[in-house]
Amino acid sequence: MTSDQHPPHGYDDKKDQYLKRLRRIEGQARGLQRMVEEDQYCIDILTQVSAMTKALQSVSLGLLDDHLSHCVVDAARAGGAESDAKIREASDAIARLVRS
Amino acid sequence: MTSDQHPPHGYDDKKDQYLKRLRRIEGQARGLQRMVEEDQYCIDILTQVSAMTKALQSVSLGLLDDHLSHCVVDAARAGGAESDAKIREASDAIARLVRS
Amino acid sequence: MTSDQHPPHGYDDKKDQYLKRLRRIEGQARGLQRMVEEDQYCIDILTQVSAMTKALQSVSLGLLDDHLSHCVVDAARAGGAESDAKIREASDAIARLVRS
């Protein structure tokens, strides 16, 4: 990619940060398996699942903010059908996020 | 554990099923890291995060149902302060789940 | 209803409290209409919708806690198919709540 091109995604400069958070989430999924294997108490497992869900949700909100700041702003400036399509796509992603 | 004791948790007979689902969720967390490493499009990553959140939510709802069916029912039958404490604890877990 | 019968619902002694909260929520719905009529700013309206959603969610969690404490505990003590049916019904209500 040459330096005057837009990156294909909005999270480019935070890639390492997202990878770190996703590795921690992967670790939480392994921790949950250990809890089930060791017959730990349902409520304690549920507490960990809630913590993991919150961590995932926070990744989603970060990605969405990066997407709006870069991809959607760029498309809005370019204008036309591309702009409308990007807004449509972002709204659909927000709806999936709110309903999940 | 002797045969006349209650198991310490409600998901006892579904342990393998939960482990299988949690391993799949761990795989989804690894898949997300791959998507970020390969610079995939934000919206496609968000779609996968939503799918993973739904899978986690479904594990929570399963664990909660098992907990109500076993631990809470047993405590209600035993009665007294233990029964009230279990209901309180279950309600708190439901609130964390609804708010996460 | 004679005094030795269970009430048909779990929120009996908190009826006035729930009515008060629901009247406040009705007032929030009217406030939102006023905001739209007065062309107020989208983000300010969204903030009010979030507050109203939180108030509704809190009513749900209260009703669910009352339901578990009374109806589900009574059914668990009675035992049998009725107990299983009540747990099933409560789990379904929790799932609708978590997914809404």
Next chain:
Amino acid sequence: MTSDQHPPHGYDDKKDQYLKRLRRIEGQARGLQRMVEEDQYCIDILTQVSAMTKALQSVSLGLLDDHLSHCVVDAARAGGAESDAKIREASDAIARLVRS
């Protein structure tokens, strides 16, 4: 407002539609009070609260889509600090919505 000014909000041409939906939601809040007054069953009330929450959520998602399509797109085209501030504000509203 003169015809060459931007409207102060993004939902301008859907005002009647939003008012209609909010009036229906106000009616749902009144219906819930009637259910509580008539001592209806907790689970039936919870089902109606879930329906009302979904209706509110759908109003939120509509307002947010209108806001992105108009206010955010306009700000992105204007550029500068105003653009960044609008994105920040929209992301915060999305986070409140996801977490409520």
